[in-house]
Amino acid sequence: MKDKATVTIRDVAQHAGVSTATVSRVLSNSGPVSAEVRERVEHTIRALGYRPNRMARSFRAQRSKFIGLIISDVENPFYTSLVRAVEDVAYAHDYSLLLCNSDEDLEKERTYIQFMADERVAGVIGSPASEQETSFAALFDAGIPVVSVDRRSALTPVDTVLLDNVAAARDLTRHLIHHGHRRIGAILPNLSITSGRERLAGFLQAMEEAGLAPDPALIHEGKGIEAFGAHAARALLHLPERPTAIFTGNNLITLGALKAIQECGLRIPDDVAVAGHDEMPWMSLLAPGITVAAQPIHEMGRTAMRMLLARINGDSQPMCEVKLAPRLIIRNSVASPTPI
Amino acid sequence: MKDKATVTIRDVAQHAGVSTATVSRVLSNSGPVSAEVRERVEHTIRALGYRPNRMARSFRAQRSKFIGLIISDVENPFYTSLVRAVEDVAYAHDYSLLLCNSDEDLEKERTYIQFMADERVAGVIGSPASEQETSFAALFDAGIPVVSVDRRSALTPVDTVLLDNVAAARDLTRHLIHHGHRRIGAILPNLSITSGRERLAGFLQAMEEAGLAPDPALIHEGKGIEAFGAHAARALLHLPERPTAIFTGNNLITLGALKAIQECGLRIPDDVAVAGHDEMPWMSLLAPGITVAAQPIHEMGRTAMRMLLARINGDSQPMCEVKLAPRLIIRNSVASPTPI
DNA sequence: TCAAAGAGTGTAATCGTTCTCAGCGGCTTG
DNA sequence: CAAGCCGCTGAGAACGATTACACTCTTTGA
Incomplete structure (x- = not known):
């Protein structure tokens, strides 16, 4: 059975002789479905090679499964590692990463923040370009949770992960x-x-x-x-x-x-x-x-992402700030000054 | 005028006393609209602070404005730079980046490729984990253009950008x-x-x-x-x-x-x-x-993204492979071997 | 003077899901 | 035995944008 055109939930419903509602129930495992029907639907899904259209899902839910990540520059190794850590946790929870480089440019940053709001992302992790001038208000208004990492943001109350x-x-x-x-x-x-x-x-x-x-x-x-x-x-x-x-x-x-x-x-x-x-x-x-x-960059990234996930899932604790301890690595770049 | 709930095109249409079709025409600058109406609609848009819902747009078009980027690991500086170059060109054309780390894991890679297909991304830039085993078929079938970078992919014909x-x-x-x-x-x-x-x-x-x-x-x-x-x-x-x-x-x-x-x-x-x-x-x-x-990593990234954009915009040239020249940097790590 | 063309606008279908609501049996319970 | 409940299912309404099509006026050209 070649999927010339894309297979939709309607096709599955039709082939299985049930309604789209039932297919949806099987898919999301919500609501009661008899074992017999479930079996038939699952078989049809496999037979037709049906895959749910994620865009349609996001649209319907009015919330996408994307996490916006706004940093100054991926080429800065600090942010590179941060991205990696965030990505690992995000994908483990079926979220994916939308990457933006603000280049410490407030204007660019503002554009990206607005963009994330327009995209109805599930959440944003950002490293604000300025403590006093960066505003996450657009996200706040849209009910999109934000975690600020490496830097504070003063204008909007957000969870924050910092180094000490x-x-x-x-x-x-x-x-x-x-x-x-x-x-x-x-x-x-x-x-x-x-x-x-x-x-x-x-x-x-x-x-x-x-x-x-x-x-x-x-x-x-x-x-x-x-x-x-x-x-x-x-x-x-x-x-x-x-x-x-x-x-x-x-x-x-x-x-x-x-x-x-x-x-x-x-x-x-x-x-x-x-x-x-x-x-x-x-x-x-x-x-x-x-x-x-x-x-502890990876730790910072993972923590930020976990805090964000908690907010996405409705956690309404008061905003909190996590401060992680640095680790001193003593090498040989310091000796006593030579007397003049 | 506070936007308690989100402002939709319908609200704009209603306030401006026109139909949603007309608002859409103003928005996309398509089709004829009288100067007087256009002015009124634009004013209403500003007044209500209306911003088009990007999810709805993507859904309607059945194609999102995302570029999937599948690399083995952002923490590898080569890919870091590649990501940056791709992002710069992508954002300049109103596309954004969906980042995936495959970790050279064929299974993970397959998941991400399928994910990109499910998301109906506009295009994918990938660095295949294996020349012979990586398959972009899911994307190919969905009509999603792919550019392979740094490495070839043998199973599906795709544009390729390589170092010599x-x-x-x-x-x-x-x-x-x-x-x-x-x-x-x-x-x-x-x-x-x-x-x-x-x-x-x-x-x-x-x-x-x-x-x-x-x-x-x-x-x-x-x-x-x-x-x-x-x-x-x-x-x-x-x-x-x-x-x-x-x-x-x-x-x-x-x-x-x-x-x-x-x-x-x-x-x-x-x-x-x-x-x-x-x-x-x-x-x-x-x-x-x-x-x-x-x-020339940035050049490779920019080239890949430009080739991808051309395909997205309907270019149907035969597949091509671009090979860029390396630059030798001679320093002092090579001297004549000491005779034994 | 009238047909055709074209500008300007509105109506309504559509994209693929999810989810509410309602209906239909069969079971329990007083 | 009626009432209520629960398991199972389907019909159909959203979600917010775009767009095919239809309609009304004007303008144009023969």
Whole structure:
């Protein structure tokens, strides 16, 4: 029996000599169906090779089985891993992933948020481009649950999964101070996002603890991309009195800073110590290895997706914020500063 | 005017005092509408904050505005970049991305392919898990165009975008031979996929050119992941007469091999030379840098997506295969072998 | 002057599901 | 034995958009 045209539930009903309602009941296992009829319908389904039209289902339910994932850029390894973790949990529950790269662009982000609302997705996991300016209101109004990950969103109350950024930055900075560093440069992602703001706070906290006055000339803040990390690191290294250590505030900044240091012909840790955010798969290849705070990214992604699933399934607990602990990986990028 | 419930085309029609057909005509700019009515309808749309329900549209058209992307794993940087390139072109044409990780698992892949058919996606870009066993038939039957990328698919005729693997592997091997290497190990991804098979062919071709008989004991083939690369490299390095150079057949294998070499305490290029596939963003950080064949990944992704769009828009040219040239990046991981 | 063409608009069917409602037997129960 | 209930089933109404077709006016050309 070749399915020249697509086989619909009507065809199945007709061939099995029952109504579409009954076929639907068999399909979704809802409502009573006699064993005999169920058998016949199931046989017909197999014989005709019938597969339910998912679009029709979503349309009828006025809710699709898609999870929108709005991140700044899949090519950022942090988000890559996040995507993977989310996808694993999503597919296990018969949801699939709609991927959007906002590029930290508020306008683009707004478009995608509206798009998700127009698509009536089941839920959205997002990493807002700005803590104060990103608005999930369109989703909120449409009753679409949202989980914010890696960053907070202030405008709408949403569940949130974060790294304990303050602790991570503080511990890394303490590590530097502990090795005797006093003049420590810091390169941070944008302070308008949670990670930037909190990592700065952690850095300052450690400095203060140690009775060190942070030097504003040693603190750089900007777009959290490789180019900025390299640029800021170069600026620090060309200072008349250059810092003996650099704290880097995210993975791409770390990458950029490392390239700049190499470019300047400086050696780690002898000429400059480095400790910063985010483990990456190739870091153990470097000699010396770089001391970093690793995030439990997969755990963050899975947690976010699970929280979202709970909301989708009607959970109406008050909004909650989960904060996960970083893991410090001590390698050899920090030594005591050489006395001048 | 608060949209308590969702605003539909019917609401707009009613408020503007026209029929839904007219509103639809205004929306899609199809068919004649008088300037006066168009103006009124547009005003009503804005006033009510009406946004077309995309699900309803897809349902009615029996074709969604989604592009299915089936790759083995987003966490593989090659696919990460591919995803990004595809997404950029897709969104520019009002399509969005449905992401699936097959993990090289034929069963999982089959599920996803069927899923895409059930969703009536507009098109699929896939990197088949096996050249001979992956079947896009379900999509073909449903009239959904497919572009195969990075690897060929033999069972169904589909457009294909490939790297010139033979040339890349051959040039890398030539580079090793040119530096005087005779005993060259090769670590290749699975030969059941195009890249594995062709890269082996390129390797053998260069060997033959140079009058060298490849030693089967030096050729490893397996799942193209980091663990395999490391494992195979270790095996090569522990050989009584170990190769003076290693050719690595993809990005993860290269990563694994580098880790194994480091682990064995061997130095590149003095103890063992390395040249292999795929540039990665951190490669320039290594000392010495690794000589690789870089793929124009973004170009591959963009090309694949453009070919797919052409098919979606009804292009019925015969199937075509695009082969893009690699770019050799010569660094310092290859020197002449130290005489024994 | 009248037929044909065409602009502008509305009616209603349609896409494939799900789900409410109602009906029909057969069973239990008071 | 009537009333009520339950198991099983079907008819048909949604869901929100597009579009084929029909209809009414105008305009045009012979």
